[in-house]
Amino acid sequence: MNQESNRSQNNIFNEQTNQSNGLWQYVQSLNPETIARLSQPESGEVFQVMEKNIIGLLGNLPGENFDISINTSRESLGKLLASAMISGYFLRNAEQRMQFEQQLEHSKE
Incomplete structure (x- = not known):
């Protein structure tokens, strides 16, 4: 049962990650200067x-x-x-x- 529970949790995490890929892709597309400016x-x-x-x-x-x-x-x-x-x-x-x-x-x- 523990393995099934872990798989279920991993699937949920992967689904959430896939849903937020748009934001992640946007952040990755920014140039380093923009990221540095936004981070400060x-x-x-x-x-x-x-x-x-x-x-x-x-x-x-x-x-x-x-x-x-x-x-x-x-x-x-x-x-x-x-x-x-x-x-x-x-x-x-x-x-x-x-x-x-x-x-x-x-x-x-």
């Missing part, structure tokens, strides 16, 4: 918030005093990555909205 936050504030969020998810032990090693499963690592990406998208949208509102205020003056 525009402001230091966003970077700091993302860093604090990930540290909060992983735990807050200072690396200089401890030899830290994190072991996790593929599924848990995927969830961590998804959480970080969602936070990043949210923060980027908030940053863009703030910039838009600031530009709108300046245009009224």
